[in-house]
Amino acid sequence: MRAAWIAVDWGTSHLRLWRMAASGAVLDRIDDDRGMGRLTPAEFQPVLEELLTKDLKQGPLTVVCCGMAGSRQGWAEARYASVPCAPPGIGQATHLRLTEARLDVHILPGLSQAIPADVMRGEETQIAGFLAVQPEFDGVLCLPGTHCKWVHVSAGEVVSFKTVMTGEMFALLARQSVLRHSVSADGLDHTAFVGAVSRAMSRPEALVGDLFSLRAEALLAGLDGVVARSRLSGLLIGAELAAARAYWLGREVVILGESRLALAYQAALAAQGLAADCVNAEEMTLNGLRAAYAGVR
Amino acid sequence: MRAAWIAVDWGTSHLRLWRMAASGAVLDRIDDDRGMGRLTPAEFQPVLEELLTKDLKQGPLTVVCCGMAGSRQGWAEARYASVPCAPPGIGQATHLRLTEARLDVHILPGLSQAIPADVMRGEETQIAGFLAVQPEFDGVLCLPGTHCKWVHVSAGEVVSFKTVMTGEMFALLARQSVLRHSVSADGLDHTAFVGAVSRAMSRPEALVGDLFSLRAEALLAGLDGVVARSRLSGLLIGAELAAARAYWLGREVVILGESRLALAYQAALAAQGLAADCVNAEEMTLNGLRAAYAGVR
Numbered sequence: 001m002r003a004a005w006i007a008v009d010w011g012t013s014h015l016r017l018w019r020m021a022a023s024g025a026v027l028d029r030i031d032d033d034r035g036m037g038r039l040t041p042a043e044f045q046p047v048l049e050e051l052l053t054k055d056l057k058q059g060p061l062t063v064v065c066c067g068m069a070g071s072r073q074g075w076a077e078a079r080y081a082s083v084p085c086a087p088p089g090i091g092q093a094t095h096l097r098l099t100e101a102r103l104d105v106h107i108l109p110g111l112s113q114a115i116p117a118d119v120m121r122g123e124e125t126q127i128a129g130f131l132a133v134q135p136e137f138d139g140v141l142c143l144p145g146t147h148c149k150w151v152h153v154s155a156g157e158v159v160s161f162k163t164v165m166t167g168e169m170f171a172l173l174a175r176q177s178v179l180r181h182s183v184s185a186d187g188l189d190h191t192a193f194v195g196a197v198s199r200a201m202s203r204p205e206a207l208v209g210d211l212f213s214l215r216a217e218a219l220l221a222g223l224d225g226v227v228a229r230s231r232l233s234g235l236l237i238g239a240e241l242a243a244a245r246a247y248w249l250g251r252e253v254v255i256l257g258e259s260r261l262a263l264a265y266q267a268a269l270a271a272q273g274l275a276a277d278c279v280n281a282e283e284m285t286l287n288g289l290r291a292a293y294a295g296v297r
Numbered sequence: 298m299r300a301a302w303i304a305v306d307w308g309t310s311h312l313r314l315w316r317m318a319a320s321g322a323v324l325d326r327i328d329d330d331r332g333m334g335r336l337t338p339a340e341f342q343p344v345l346e347e348l349l350t351k352d353l354k355q356g357p358l359t360v361v362c363c364g365m366a367g368s369r370q371g372w373a374e375a376r377y378a379s380v381p382c383a384p385p386g387i388g389q390a391t392h393l394r395l396t397e398a399r400l401d402v403h404i405l406p407g408l409s410q411a412i413p414a415d416v417m418r419g420e421e422t423q424i425a426g427f428l429a430v431q432p433e434f435d436g437v438l439c440l441p442g443t444h445c446k447w448v449h450v451s452a453g454e455v456v457s458f459k460t461v462m463t464g465e466m467f468a469l470l471a472r473q474s475v476l477r478h479s480v481s482a483d484g485l486d487h488t489a490f491v492g493a494v495s496r497a498m499s500r501p502e503a504l505v506g507d508l509f510s511l512r513a514e515a516l517l518a519g520l521d522g523v524v525a526r527s528r529l530s531g532l533l534i535g536a537e538l539a540a541a542r543a544y545w546l547g548r549e550v551v552i553l554g555e556s557r558l559a560l561a562y563q564a565a566l567a568a569q570g571l572a573a574d575c576v577n578a579e580e581m582t583l584n585g586l587r588a589a590y591a592g593v594r
Contacts, residue, residue, distance in 0.1 A: 072516075080517075112513075112516075112517055113513075114517070116510055116513075117510050117513035117514040117516075117517050117518060118509065118510065118513045119512075119513045119516055119517065147475070147509060162506055163506075163509040163513070164505050164506050164508075164509065165474065165475070165505065165508050165509050166505065168474050168475065169470075169474070169505070169508075172469040172470070172473060172474060173466075173469070176469060176473065177462065177465050177466075177469060178444070178462070178465065204501050204502035204504070205501035205502075205536070205539040205540055205542070206540050207501070207504070207505075207536070207540070208461050208462065208463065208466070208504075208533070208536045208537055208540050209459055209460075209461050209537070209540035209541065210540075211461075211462050211466075212415065212444060212460040212461065212462050213413050213414050213415065215416075216409075216410075216413075216414035216415045216416045216460070217414040219369075219409075219414075219416055220377075220409055220411070220414050220416065221414060236505070239502070239504070239505045240505055240506070242502040243502055243503055243504070243505050243506035243507075244506065245502070
């Protein structure tokens with residue numbers, strides 16, 4: 001079945017492409033590791049042509065794209081919209097002129113914040129997708145990932161947001177620092193995790209001093225690798241909750257994601273007495289791209 | 298001139314070896330990248346034999362060694378001495394039986410602390426060297442490096458100590474995280490550094506949220522790479538000073554080191570109104586190894 005249009009989330013390390021029916025249903029999904037980080041600007045179009053060969057044989061095709069493809073080092077720059085504002089729609093997208101005239105590509109911009117300086121690319125489309133189904137939402141969205149985003153949403157607009165590099169710090173410390181000898185590759189001990197969240201939140205100044213203890217306890221007392229991993233994750237997420245307290249405290253929080261990482265944030269917030277729902281992040285991305293595509297027609 | 302004995306600091310990534318005269322003077326120093334991390338236990342002896350070929354031709358040779366060669370994954374385990382205690386001397390060293398009978402090798406143990414769990418290997422010999430010249434010292438030693446150590450010394454003993462992984466975190470964030478795009482490889486802006494130290498000390502809970510701002514300010518406002526590097530260094534050293542406050546506050550502090558990193562710690566402490574002297578760390582290592590060798594004879 002031929003696609004009516006194409007939805008793409010083109011990130012740094014990989015791209016996800018959905019072939020869409022006119023009804024908005026997903027025909028199929030394609031994952032590819034040719035992320036923005038591996039491509040020069042001239043290499044984006046051939047990737048799409050290759051992935052969409054069959055569809056293009058049958059005629060022109062509209063592509064709506066979010067993510068790092070719109071960064072300065074990406075395919076074509078889609079300048080940030082500045083908060084407070086609604087998540088950008090197709091009217092603010094960068095419309096490409098390509099050598100393959102059958103490809104009609106729109107790249108959605110990200111969001112920026114002047115003070116404190118912050119940026120996002122890709123997450124704004126998830127937020128748009130969430131607002132498409134909950135337009136009256138007034139509260140905070142938490143988008144876990146390599147760089148977790150905390151986003152205050154009110155009256156259909158992004159009011160402010162904050163990025164914390166917790167996922168990236170965890171990966172660096174767990175896999176590349178001296179802690180790699182003591183931290184297991186997988187597994188989560190809930191008690192150790194929640195205890196470490198609490199420790200980091202109540203004594204945020206102790207964080208950087210607590211990290212090496214994981215190595216020392218492994219050497220001196222045979223600390224279990226799963227417990228060490230859980231404590232490392234808990235310390236970092238607890239430090240993030242302390243840094244983002246003004247976002248979640250006393251607010252309605254929805255977590256965009258259902259991954260194990262998303263569930264860890266849910267557990268960390270639950271330990272602070274906050275019941276946050278998790279929603280499917282991919283569905284929110286698709287909702288956001290569908291909403292943008294509706295503006296093309 | 299033949300060496301009377303050999304002093305070695307055998308670390309994870311490299312080794313430093315000093316050929317010593319009977320007077321305690323250094324004849325020459327050899328640096329080699331065959332650190333503990335690259336060697337199996339059987340490979341240590343051949344490295345020494347190669348580096349000391351000429352000396353061994355003239356007869357037996359005593360080698361006093363500190364550092365990671367004494368770890369469980371090293372040449373031969375030299376078990377930690379447990380604080381509070383004086384820095385370990387030759388009496389607690391592991392004396393090796395080798396296939397090359399002319400080599401008489403002693404490996405000094407590290408120090409451990411049960412609660413909070415902590416360990417050191419190599420630094421205890423610097424501390425011994427410092428106490429050899431200032432036996433009455435009552436205060437805190439700061440040993441900057443990949444893993445900075447804060448050490449409370451009193452009555453000739455190490456009372457307690459604390460390790461903070463600041464150097465390793467800086468290297469990972471500056472070279473391997475998304476911040477690498479925004480942080481210069483070198484240079485220090487004193488004002489930006491001291492401002493970030495102060496920020497991290499007064500708002501330690503903000504640290505993890507402040508990191509991504511460096512990237513965002515670079516993207517949005519063209520933040521200078523040297524300023525970004527200085528702020529990253531200042532945020533991490535400030536967070537360390539907050540974590541180690543109980544060590545330095547109101548105490549006499551001496552920094553073992555004169556590197557740019559050591560001078561950065563000195564500047565950070567100076568901004569808190571604390572005048573810390575810097576002393577030559579290599580000289581302290583040598584003093585410690587000399588003191589241990591005196592126990593062999």
